[in-house]
Amino acid sequence: xxxxxxxxxxxxxxxxxxxxxxxxxxxxxxxxxxxxxxxxxxxxxxxxxxxxxxxxxxxxxxxxxxxxxxxxxxxxxxxxxxxxxxxxxxxxxxxxxxxxxxxxxxxxxxxxxxxxxxxxxxxxxxxxxxxxxxxxxxxxxxxxxxxxxxxxxxxxxxxxxxxxxxxxxxxxxxxxxxxxxxxxxxxxxxxxxxxxxxxxxxxxxxxxxxxxxxxxxxxxxxxxxxxxxxxxxxxxxxxxxxxxxxxxxxxxxxxxxxxxxxxxxxxxxxxxxxxxxxxxxxxxxxxxxxxxxxxxxxxxxxxxxxxxxxxxxxxxxxxxxxxxxxxxxxxxxxxxxxxxxxxxxxxxxxxxxxxxxxxxxxxxx
Amino acid sequence: xxxxxxxxxxxxxxxxxxxxxxxxxxxxxxxxxxxxxxxxxxxxxxxxxxxxxxxxxxxxxxxxxxxxxxxxxxxxxxxxxxxxxxxxxxxxxxxxxxxxxxxxxxxxxxxxxxxxxxxxxxxxxxxxxxxxxxxxxxxxxxxxxxxxxxxxxxxxxxxxxxxxxxxxxxxxxxxxxxxxxxxxxxxxxxxxxxxxxxxxxxxxxxxxxxxxxxxxxxxxxxxxxxxxxxxxxxxxxxxxxxxx
Numbered sequence: 093x094x095x096x097x098x099x100x101x102x103x104x105x106x107x108x109x110x111x112x113x114x115x116x117x118x119x120x121x122x123x124x125x126x127x128x129x130x131x132x133x134x135x136x137x138x139x140x141x142x143x144x145x146x147x148x149x150x151x152x153x154x155x156x157x158x159x160x161x162x163x164x165x166x167x168x169x170x171x172x173x174x175x176x177x178x179x180x181x182x183x184x185x186x187x188x189x190x191x192x193x194x195x196x197x198x199x200x201x202x203x204x205x206x207x208x209x210x211x212x213x214x215x216x217x218x219x220x221x222x223x224x225x226x227x228x229x230x231x232x233x234x235x236x237x238x239x240x241x242x243x244x245x246x247x248x249x250x251x252x253x254x255x256x257x258x259x260x261x262x263x264x265x266x267x268x269x270x271x272x273x274x275x276x277x278x279x280x281x282x283x284x285x286x287x288x289x290x291x292x293x294x295x296x297x298x299x300x301x302x303x304x305x306x307x308x309x310x311x312x313x314x315x316x317x318x319x320x321x322x323x324x325x326x327x328x329x330x331x332x333x334x335x336x337x338x339x340x341x342x343x344x345x346x347x348x349x350x351x352x353x354x355x356x357x358x359x360x361x362x363x364x365x366x367x368x369x370x371x372x373x374x375x376x377x378x379x380x381x382x383x384x385x386x387x388x389x390x391x392x393x394x395x396x397x398x399x400x401x402x403x404x405x406x407x408x409x410x411x412x413x414x415x416x417x418x419x420x421x422x423x424x425x426x427x428x429x430x431x432x433x434x435x436x437x438x439x440x441x442x443x444x445x446x447x448x449x450x451x452x453x454x455x456x457x
Numbered sequence: 458x459x460x461x462x463x464x465x466x467x468x469x470x471x472x473x474x475x476x477x478x479x480x481x482x483x484x485x486x487x488x489x490x491x492x493x494x495x496x497x498x499x500x501x502x503x504x505x506x507x508x509x510x511x512x513x514x515x516x517x518x519x520x521x522x523x524x525x526x527x528x529x530x531x532x533x534x535x536x537x538x539x540x541x542x543x544x545x546x547x548x549x550x551x552x553x554x555x556x557x558x559x560x561x562x563x564x565x566x567x568x569x570x571x572x573x574x575x576x577x578x579x580x581x582x583x584x585x586x587x588x589x590x591x592x593x594x595x596x597x598x599x600x601x602x603x604x605x606x607x608x609x610x611x612x613x614x615x616x617x618x619x620x621x622x623x624x625x626x627x628x629x630x631x632x633x634x635x636x637x638x639x640x641x642x643x644x645x646x647x648x649x650x651x652x653x654x655x656x657x658x659x660x661x662x663x664x665x666x667x668x669x670x671x672x673x674x675x676x677x678x679x680x681x682x683x684x685x686x687x688x689x690x691x692x693x694x695x696x697x698x699x700x701x
Contacts, residue, residue, distance in 0.1 A: 404545060405508065405509075406545045407545045407547060409507050409508065409529055410541070410544060410545050410547070411547075412528065412529035412530040412533065413505050413507075413529045413530075413532075413533055413537075413538070413539050414533060414538075414555070414559060414599060414603060415530055415533040415534055415559065415603065416530055416558070417530050418528070418530070421530075424547075424550055424558070425547065425550070427549065427550075428547060428548050428549025428550040428582070429548060429549055430549070431548065431549030431582075433549070
């Protein structure tokens with residue numbers, strides 16, 4: 093599937109979102125090209141099917157759909173539900189740990205297209221997987237709509253890192269809807285990175301975390317003029333000793349960023365923290381931080397911090413005194429602010445994301 | 458190297474320097490004394506050209522060039538360097554990365570890091586979560602990489618333990634070419650200090666006492682320091698008033 097003309101032709105676009113054509117570097121590949129699914133798996137213990145095939149051939153897949161995200165939630169979930177399910181089904185068998193990341197790409201190659209996807213990820217107890225999702229439009233596409241439903245089950249003691257890099261065209265509207273269930277002692281990390289202009293991106297994934305489990309949602313956003321990013325996450329900490337963290341780093345280069353978060357502590361011994369940091373580079377832009385903490389048990393430890401403002405003159409001049417021009421100093425500070433190291437990724441994936449940030453950063457900052 | 462003539466500087470409308478005259482020759486090391494708030498750090502920031510420090514009168518000449526209105530990075534390129542008393546933290550910028558961006562080789566970076574026992578901090582964000590002593594060492598480390606012809610060193614020893622003061626003093630000596638014969642020394646430095654530790658190790662040529670934005674007394678740095686230590690700044694004020 094990776095030899096397909098359009099894929100080879102759009103190689104640069106794909107690589108920018110972490111999708112490589114060299115199969116050796118990945119444990120599996122999936123592409124949704126417009127609304128056509130392609131999947132190929134190269135790992136033992138992992139099942140990677142297109143959703144169209146999975147609902148027909150694998151027992152129990154159909155029954156799991158729409159259990160973590162409600163069909164009736166809004167117009168976008170309704171739209172997705174009205175379409176045949178397209179996307180990926182990923183299953184990792186009990187205790188199987190996959191080192192190399194699995195890559196998936198949602199690619200819009202036709203202008204004005206509406207792309208709907210429905211993905212399901214199931215990690216059995218003790219399994220480990222790293223998924224790198226790239227979303228992009230072909231270089232000549234400037235308009236479209238992407239609606240993505242994703243439901244994720246992380247088994248007991250399992251670990252899933254789920255990284256998403258967006259590189260949509262200017263007039264693309266993006267509406268992901270994600271639900272996550274983290275069983276006892278499981279660990280889920282979600283990373284969202286976008287440094288390119290898109291019309292509007294609105295996403296508010298929800299996670300339910302059981303005893304001793306943990307969930308983290310991190311986002312690195314650069315919002316150029318005329319873009320709107322409305323991003324948040326909600327974590328229900330339902331089991332004793334569960335923990336949750338929401339980290340948001342947003343830069344507005346004239347765009348509007350909402351960074352929301354809702355942490356719900358329902359059990360004793362839970363820990364939850366949220367941090368929002370925003371940098372405003374232009375007078376026209378705005379960053380709105382809306383952290384919410386909800387404690388429903390006295391024995392919880394929950395906190396949030398938010399700081400929004402311009403780049404500190406002191407930091408710029410500090411670098412200038414070392415010989416950097418004001419432009420170089422600003423660019424360094426901005427890149428540092430979007431440091432992917434805060435994501436806590438495994439080293440291989442970290443390098444991948446570093447490369448992407450470097451590449452996208454050069455172009456847009 | 459540096460010539461300051463009748464320098465008046467304001468910060469947010471408040472005068473902080475009131476007619477400073479100072480001359481530092483090539484190869485010389487000067488020391489600035491003075492109570493807190495006298496304007497010592499302000500003088501450094503004004504020499505470096507930071508925007509909050511507005512020159513209302515006077516001139517700063519560096520290497521025979523009037524730099525009074527140059528931005529900091531151009532002054533840095535001409536050979537000025539500063540180590541901060543309280544540097545800001547740079548999130549996401551690693552100390553090693555900064556060294557590389559300053560155009561230094563891995564070998565040089567490692568060598569100076571070794572000298573300042575900073576190996577453990579090379580891959581940390583610059584100054585973020587550094588202890589007082591680590592910050593000072595990181596500042597001197599950056600100056601060593603920068604190799605300025607005139608180094609402005611602001612309280613290199615405050616908050617530093619005895620062992621590390623020794624390390625910092627050695628690095629400053631290297632920075633100011635104290636290992637070379639006097640005639641071959643090219644680099645100059647101005648050091649702000651409140652203690653004698655640095656002075657014991659880094660021999661200075663001249664001392665200046667700054668009070669209320671003015672240089673009120675200049676002379677042999679060790680003698681001046683001993684006087685201040687014995688009698689405090691009050692005695693200096695008396696001495697100064699006598700000369701008025």
